[in-house]
Amino acid sequence: MKNRTSLVLTMLSFACVSSCLHAQRRIAIPEHLSPEAKKEYERLASELQEAQAESRKKMMENARKARTGGARTISIRMQRSFPKVADEFVKQAGSFAKSDDAIAFLVQASRLDDRKESVQKIMAKLLADHIESKRLADAALGLPALARTLGNDGVNAIAAKIIEKSPHKSVQGAAFYARSTLVLDRRGNKSEGRERAIADLRRALKLAPDVLPARAKGQLYEAEKLQVGMVAPNIVGKDIDDVDFELSDYKGKVIMLDFWGDW
């Protein structure tokens, strides 16, 4: 799981994964855009969607070739960077100048680019022109994904600046959250950074409860209660026949807790 961009497919799951890949990918249009900005954003989003579809087609083609070539496992790499489209987003950000609309374009551009220098530029622009905006929270929340281009240090430096300079609690909280996620999402990580990351996450939940994604509480719960070596917390729920039961009903047994779905 070190390289999160690569997926290893077994033959059995091939059909499932390929159908999932085809099904997903509607690019979300940010709320809060002005009507003109929305129009432009939608145009670029469909451009991006086309580029993604093209790259996905190539990827599945390669996987199919490998499979007919007799490979038992197939490693595929999903392309996440579309620098040309990123440039388009940056350009459009320029036409909405210093308004909040520009933030949405710049945030999307930062995600699509894999050139370190241009991502650095985009982030510098966000900090320079939009530090007073509440919507900068969107940029802060997107920070963990930028670690692949800027490195953890690069991301941490930006988070620190946002925490220091933003006048809004919600934006600061989002930056605390980004900083903590960077550490906590690396499962099995026992580095000294964990303590601070947990403190950051607690602080984020206090400062920006409405801005953080729903899983923030789960991240804290996992960090504090679900680590290997800890006593598993109870689960109380209902089975498929609506019968109440609990994990603790199976006390004394080895439990294989299996999160599954038939999709």
Next chain:
Amino acid sequence: MYPHERSLVKKHAAAPFALIGVNSDKTKERVRQAIEKNGINWRSFWQGPAGTRGEISTRWNVRGWPTVVLIDHKGVIRARAHSLDDDLLERLINEAKAARN
């Protein structure tokens, strides 16, 4: 995954072992179908129409499926991964058996 899980449940029927599912299908019909079609022989929590964003998987911060958590007979979490560590499971069951004797 189903055939392997099915055989685990059978193999360890007499052992201090339980496979407990947390299902993330959005409708009961879907789960029932899956149970019937695949001969699923273990009990699952059902999280309702929220599916993958159901209460239990959200609280446990599960973001990839399947996620398998192994808990030993003392209730201690011993592993969490997207696949089952068969050797570890065997070891844990042996530990549990030894503790009973």
